[in-house]
Amino acid sequence: MKPLVSLITVNYRQAEVTLALLKSIRESAVPALEVILVDNDPVEWVDFESALPGIQVIRTEKNLGFAGANNLGMKKAQGSYFLLVNNDTEINPNLIHQLLSCFSNPTVGAVCPIIRYHEDPTKIQFSGFTPINSITGRNELLKTLPRLVAETPYFHGAAVMISAEAVKKSGLMCDSYFLYYEELDWSIRVRNAGFKILVTPNAFIDHKESISTGKNSPLKLYYQTRNRVHFMRKNSGSFLLFLIFFCLVSFPKKWLSLQFRREKPHLKAYTKAFQDSIISPQYGMRDWAA
Template sequence: MESPLVSIITVNYKQAQVTCELLDSIAKLSYPNLEVIVVDNAQPDDDTQLYRQHFEKVVVINKTENLGFAGGNNEGIKAAQGEYVFLLNNDTEIKGGTIETLLNCFTSPSVGAVSPVIKYFDAPDTIQFAGFTEINKLTGRNELIKSRPQPTGTVLTPYFHGAAVMIPRFVIEQCGLMPEDYFLYYEELDWSRMFREAGFELKVCMDAEILHKESISTGKNSPLKVYYQTRNRIYFMKRQKGQRNTAFLLFFLLLSSPKNILSHLLKSEFKHFRAFTKGVWDALILRKTGFVRV
């Protein structure tokens, strides 16, 4: 049976040891036709030799600026040679057989992307992701599905998970690269929307799993995370078609914002308060993109 070339792409940002742990797990895979690309964001030096101690043939792309999640992955996609690309967070670890199992899910040209089930690294019996719900038109939020809808096979999902997703090259060529305006968070939701509007199905494979060390880059409740999730939630909703924008903005400004501001102030989370208000301002007024210090 033919084994198509699969390009695993991961983005590193000042976490060389975490990335090396991912490379160690990739090195244990038996799949015979892999290309592995590390995009090193905001990297003043070249850590290629370090990475090659963990995966000998790794391709390293050093970028002096921080391109963010989307920009970094896009650099890897542009350099990749594979028939399939497999975007994999650097704070994940992969199990044997995952590549083969995901490839078997592409049973039709209409399948545009497949994510595995994602479990927590520190609690490997607990599911973090087995699909998404639709974005609520009023709140601009959705939910992770945290239990298997079925024991085996694939299920449809409105959005794939950016921490781990396999995509055929021809789908990216048809739909375009990941939107870079977001920099961090919500970009894979918008990319998923682009795939669906082009007529592709998005799936989660119940038979494949990866382990995720969640939020190592930004912290579980960091001001940086608050800023980007706030700004990009608004930006995402502004980009959607239909009448949802006005209803969402009224909900956000009249209900959600006062609630969040009061919560941060009552908890004396003043950095989080500033990050939230700056996120709202940038989304509604300044429309900044890229990395922003908060």
């Protein structure tokens, strides 16, 4: 008998995209699947239940962000495994079976599929991560298809299956991030709890990428910048070196570039991210406005 899998996804003002995901779930006809949709949009009401009979829809009173909404879904989930997928993805019938097959070893806590670009599935967006550099606070996505199942230091928030046991031992995502870097922080806690994180070349998911925030929006720039500093403050053993690099090299270079291109909304968001992460981090981590 196959274990129950709880598929959790979050909608935020992207009803059409979310409905496309639900259609792909319905057409995949995966057995032993609980589907939980956290509707993070308190303004527009959409009848998601008609799109996928049996779905559990949790409607929030305010935008909880990526981490907060997924945490809420996991608290309601009954499965032995949680499959977190972005609403801007579409699944296929083999996805869950291939991910589950990697959990035969009890030391495995999370497994990612290969993430492909929806507009061109021949191109890979993610096949693993490189470690985060202790000075720059940056890392890279691997984009070549591995021959075998491989370990990765972090999983990708767009699509990951994680065991309920790993969640129990590592805790939920840190919702102070709101958007971006929360899955990297969570990955470290999963590994610190004694679990491995894998990427399997046998499972694929197609990702439309940055539908909710925009591929190059001021909102995305704000949270990626602010949370990069927050992540390094929490997890880096050499935060002072990172801080020196960020303040003397990284921030001025980007700020001057935005100023030269006269991208005023981005410049405002970037400056505010600096203020909320360096000058007044305790205030900034409670302030979700970009």
